[in-house]
Amino acid sequence: MTSFRTLFFRGKPDASQTRSRRAGKKSNPEIAHERFKFIRIFFVLGIVALLALLTGIIITLGPLNISVTDSYSALLARFWPDYFTVDALTSRVVWNIRFPRILGGIMAGFGLGICGCVMQAVLKNPLASPFTLGITSGAQFGISVAAVIGFSILGGPYFIIGNAFFCALLCSFFIIGLAAIKGATSENLVLAGIAVNYFFSAMSQLLKYFATDDQLRLMTNWGMGDLAAFSWTNSQLLLIIFLICIPLLMTKCWDLNIMTAGDETAKSIGVNAERTRIFIMVVSSLLVATIVCFMGPIAFVGLVAPHMARMVIGGDHRFLILASGVLGGLVLMSADAIGMNLIAPTIIPTGIMTSIVGVPFFMYLMMKGKRKEFWT
Amino acid sequence: MMIKLQAKDIVFGYTSNRILENVNFEIAPSKLVTIVGPNGSGKSTLIKCIDRIAAPQGGSILIDRKDVTKMSRMDMAKYLSYVPQSSVRIFPTNVFDTILMGRRPHIGWLGSDKDEKKVWEVLRLLDIEKLAMSNFGELSGGQQQKVLIARALVQEAEVMLLDEPTSNLDIWHQLDVMNIIRDVVKKKEITAIMALHDLNLASYYSDRIIMMKKGKIVAAGDPYSVITEENIASVYRVEAAVRSLSDRPVIMPLRQIREARA
Numbered sequence: 051m052t053s054f055r056t057l058f059f060r061g062k063p064d065a066s067q068t069r070s071r072r073a074g075k076k077s078n079p080e081i082a083h084e085r086f087k088f089i090r091i092f093f094v095l096g097i098v099a100l101l102a103l104l105t106g107i108i109i110t111l112g113p114l115n116i117s118v119t120d121s122y123s124a125l126l127a128r129f130w131p132d133y134f135t136v137d138a139l140t141s142r143v144v145w146n147i148r149f150p151r152i153l154g155g156i157m158a159g160f161g162l163g164i165c166g167c168v169m170q171a172v173l174k175n176p177l178a179s180p181f182t183l184g185i186t187s188g189a190q191f192g193i194s195v196a197a198v199i200g201f202s203i204l205g206g207p208y209f210i211i212g213n214a215f216f217c218a219l220l221c222s223f224f225i226i227g228l229a230a231i232k233g234a235t236s237e238n239l240v241l242a243g244i245a246v247n248y249f250f251s252a253m254s255q256l257l258k259y260f261a262t263d264d265q266l267r268l269m270t271n272w273g274m275g276d277l278a279a280f281s282w283t284n285s286q287l288l289l290i291i292f293l294i295c296i297p298l299l300m301t302k303c304w305d306l307n308i309m310t311a312g313d314e315t316a317k318s319i320g321v322n323a324e325r326t327r328i329f330i331m332v333v334s335s336l337l338v339a340t341i342v343c344f345m346g347p348i349a350f351v352g353l354v355a356p357h358m359a360r361m362v363i364g365g366d367h368r369f370l371i372l373a374s375g376v377l378g379g380l381v382l383m384s385a386d387a388i389g390m391n392l393i394a395p396t397i398i399p400t401g402i403m404t405s406i407v408g409v410p411f412f413m414y415l416m417m418k419g420k421r422k423e424f425w426t
Numbered sequence: 427m428m429i430k431l432q433a434k435d436i437v438f439g440y441t442s443n444r445i446l447e448n449v450n451f452e453i454a455p456s457k458l459v460t461i462v463g464p465n466g467s468g469k470s471t472l473i474k475c476i477d478r479i480a481a482p483q484g485g486s487i488l489i490d491r492k493d494v495t496k497m498s499r500m501d502m503a504k505y506l507s508y509v510p511q512s513s514v515r516i517f518p519t520n521v522f523d524t525i526l527m528g529r530r531p532h533i534g535w536l537g538s539d540k541d542e543k544k545v546w547e548v549l550r551l552l553d554i555e556k557l558a559m560s561n562f563g564e565l566s567g568g569q570q571q572k573v574l575i576a577r578a579l580v581q582e583a584e585v586m587l588l589d590e591p592t593s594n595l596d597i598w599h600q601l602d603v604m605n606i607i608r609d610v611v612k613k614k615e616i617t618a619i620m621a622l623h624d625l626n627l628a629s630y631y632s633d634r635i636i637m638m639k640k641g642k643i644v645a646a647g648d649p650y651s652v653i654t655e656e657n658i659a660s661v662y663r664v665e666a667a668v669r670s671l672s673d674r675p676v677i678m679p680l681r682q683i684r685e686a687r688a
Contacts (some may be wrong), residue, residue, distance in 0.1 A: 079558040080546065083522055086559065177647045304537075308527045310517050314510055317479050319581065320503030340650045365517045368537075 090363040094169050096377045101156065104380065108387040109148045116140055125149065154280030154344075155381035155386045155400070157288050159351050161296075161341045161377020164353030165334040167359070171306040172327045173236040180338040180352035183243050183331060187250035188221025189214040189342045193272050194257040197265040211279075214272075215343035222335035226328060234324040235313065239331065275346035275401020277386055284344050287335050288331055295337040296375075302326060303367040310365060348401045352377045354412045361415060381408055429491075430455040430617045431476075431585055436485035438468075438475050439641070445471050446482070446641045453634070455584075456615045458608060460628040462652075463638035469621040472638070473587045475676075476619070477508045489585060503531040507578035509588040513570065515563050521573050522558045525549065528577040541580075548576045551613075552606060568599030575606060578612070586610075588620035592627060600624070601662050604631045629653050629674050637661055649675055659683060 076084070109121035116124075120136055124144035127134040136144075165180040173182065193215035204212025225246045229238040232380045258266060305321045313323040338352075355378035356370065363369050382404060389403030431453045439445035446468045453459050461469040474480040475488050486495045489505045497505075505652045507528070515524075522545060529541040549555040552572050557565065562573060571591055578586050590609065592600040600612055611618050622628045628635055628649070635652040637645040639661045645652045653675040661681065663683045668675050 077555060079549075079555050086520075176516065219541075304527075304530055304533060307519075307523070308530060310519070311513055311515060311527065312510075312525070314474075314479050315508075315513060315527075317499060318477050318503065318506075318508035318510075319454045319527060320498075320500035322499050360517060365519045366522065366523055 054271050057413060060409050086213060086364075090366070090369045093362050094369055094373050094376065097373065097380060098231070101376055101383070104383060104387075105149075105152055108152055108383065109144055111387060112143070112148060113137070114143050116143065132288075150282055150285065151277050151279060151390075152383055153279045153285060155383040157285065157292070158277070158280075158341045158345050158348060159355070159378035159380065159382030160375040161288075161292065161337050161378075162348065162352035162382070163355035163359075163374040163376070164296060164299060164371055166354075166378070167356035167367070167374035168302075168306060168330050169334055169352075170356055171310050171367065173239060174312070175236060175240065175308060176357070177353070178240070179349070179351065180334065181347060182240065183222040183225050183335060184247040184250060185218045185222055185335065185338050185342055186347040187247045187254065187349070189218035189339065190254045190269070190273060191221070191257075192217030192251045192255045192343075193269055194261075196367070197268045198257045198261045199401060210268075210272075211343045215339050218339035218342055219252075221246060221334060222331070222339070226331050226335070230324075230328055234327050234328070239327070271399075272346045273308060273401075274399035275348040275404075276399040277345055278397070279344055279346075288340060288344070291340045295333050298333050299330065302330060306330075306367040307365065320333055334357045346399075346401060348382065348404055350405045350408050351382050354382060358412070358415060381411075428455055430457075430489065431452070431619070432488040432491075432524050433472075433476065434486045434516045436472065436475050436482050436487075436489065438471055438480060438482045444641055446475060449485070449641070449643060451618055451636060451643060451646060453619065455617055456611060457617055457633040458631060459617070459619045459634045460632040460638065461619065461621045461636045461638060462623070462625055462628050465663075466640075467638040468641040469638050470589050470599040470620055473508075473589050473619065473621050477506050479508065500531055503581060503583065505583050505585060506571065507581040507586045509571075509574045509578045509586065509591055511589045511591070511593055512567075513562075513574055518561045518563055520559050521554070521562055521565070522549075524562045524573055525576045528580040531581060535576070544580050545576075545583075548579045551579070551610070552576050565593050566599075568596075570597070570600060571595065571603050572606065575610070579610060584616055586616055586618045588618060590621050590623060592622065592624060600627060607631070625653060625658070625677050629676065630672070653677060 073127045093375045106121045107119050110116050110118055120140050121144060123134045124136045124141045127136050127141065128145065162180050169180060169182060170176055170177045192215070193210055196210045196213040196219070202209045202213045203216050225239065228242040228246070232238050258269065261269065305326050307324060308319050308321050309326060318325040356374040358377050359370055359373035363373055383401065383406040385404040386400045388407055389398035389400060392398060429452045433449055433451050436446050436449040437444070461472060463469045471480060475482040478499070486493050488494070494502045494505050525545045525548065526537070526541065529537070529544060533541055544556070549558055552575065554569065554572050554576065557569060557573070562570065565573065575591070591603050591607065595603065604627055607618055607620070610616065632649060634647065635649055636643055637652050637657055644661055645657050651688060653668060655666055655668050658664055658677060665680045665683055667678045667680060670676070
């Protein structure tokens with residue numbers, strides 16, 4: 051077993067590598083590799099701990115004064131009432147107002163980060179994001195149909211959301227279908243995505259042309275992306291989709307590693323590249339459509355969270371998928387907290403705030419990176 | 427004669443443009459076989475058809491009398507490995523992780539220490555252990571080629587296919603890569619089939635040579651029976667002098683043979 055000291059002590063390279071191996075010791079490259087494995091695990095655990103820490107701090111932000119200790123007590127009292135106590139008002143504010151919004155941010159960021167990560171891998175494109183397959187334009191079209199024509203696939207509380215969900219899926223499945231007929235290469239998917247994106251955007255614009263002021267306002271508000279619509283009911287639905295989709299994506303972590311080396315290599319190592327690409331796209335579309343229909347298009351997170359994770363832990367998807375998700379959650383939750391408190395009581399929509407806060411941070415990481423490629 | 431790999435009636439292309447036409451050959455175990463031929467003769471396509479990277483329209487590939495064309499990709503990858511001409515990485519990956527990819531046909535969901543041990547063994551065998559944590563994209567062409575060979579070796583397939591492994595390399599690295607291939611064929615007792623442009627390298631290192639022209643095999647056998655002045659004139663349209671050096675035929679191209687004008 052390699053000791054902690056050996057793993058983290060960066061000594062000068064030892065010239066007696068071969069001698070060490072004969073004596074049963076690990077060589078310098080092996081020690082460096084072990085150290086890198088530990089760094090990956092510690093990074094994932096570290097950002098999970100940071101997420102938990104920030105959750106407690108962000109809960110304290112708002113008109114009612116709640117200390118950090120109280121915020122954690124309120125969260126834990128629900129599960130262990132014998133050990134943690136908190137007054138009823140604090141508990142209600144935490145559980146009914148503040149925590150659902152934070153949880154919504156974490157879940158949306160987690161899902162978008164993961165989808166961005168797997169889509170970049172299967173499309174072999176660092177510019178790919180969860181919205182490459184036209185989810186946004188599809189969902190926008192669904193909202194426009196519900197608002198302007200008054201037609202929706204689902205009724206009641208899901209009058210608008212239901213349309214956004216089904217149209218987002220329709221749009222992305224149409225793109226995947228087109229690419230599958232022609233051959234599901236990354237180029238075909240991106241090209242079909244761009245073309246169909248334009249079509250659905252044009253259809254939305256056409257409906258906007260005939261819309262009244264109120265209908266226009268509804269469409270514009272949804273387009274900004276906001277966590278305000280998130281509730282406990284929504285979180286249960288989202289959780290079910292997460293529990294189905296994320297394990298399915300995780301089972302493909304080796305294949306994703308291999309697919310970044312190109313289809314030819316993937317096929318020679320035993321991976322059916324085209325089938326895997328379609329599978330990843332279908333599962334991701336389902337996940338992103340669910341997030342987008344509730345919260346609107348929250349751009350940037352799905353694009354940069356995977357790059358941020360790659361900068362630290364490299365391209366191994368066994369760790370990268372989870373790390374991208376947690377970083378996505380961190381970015382979205384933090385941006386939303388700033389948006390809510392920057393010019394309180396006015397709340398800046400999450401979608402706007404994510405880009406305003408995230409872009410300078412990402413530019414800083416990009417400039418600070420030692421290597422030329424910005425995603426390392 | 428023992429047969430390791432048998433190609434039967436391989437057909438690839440389109441009705442108007444056949445790239446491979448009913449290609450048949452047999453290869454004995456633990457041999458280094460080179461496919462040579464001019465540009466567009468179909469040698470790289472043949473390598474890709476054997477590994478089903480390009481799906482042939484007809485024919486079958488038998489390894490130890492098992493038809494690998496009817497197997498799933500994952501099962502086939504246990505019999506056949508492939509070394510591409512080059513590999514471009516969109517996202518940076520270190521050498522260790524690049525080689526570990528080759529364990530995919532044998533690996534569980536999270537991988538095991540056994541798989542990592544195999545990678546270290548191959549890194550030491552090819553003397554590239556010190557590159558383990560380097561970024562694959564930052565290596566020289568020769569080093570990258572060694573890493574790609576290492577990835578194919580950890581796949582533990584009995585037949586290794588290589589598509590022009592020495593293209594873009596200087597002569598020192600050409601010899602380095604060819605020596606590695608010859609050594610692993612001997613040490614690991616695998617069969618290597620490679621497409622190659624350089625006739626002298628093919629002659630010096632190969633046990634058998636297959637010469638192709640316009641999607642058909644025109645000559646096959648040991649280097650002396652294939653590398654002849656007549657074959658080079660008819661296949662490459664080049665007048666060449668073939669001499670013997672170190673018990674191998676060596677060619678010196680002299681001039682192009684122009685078609686007679688009507």
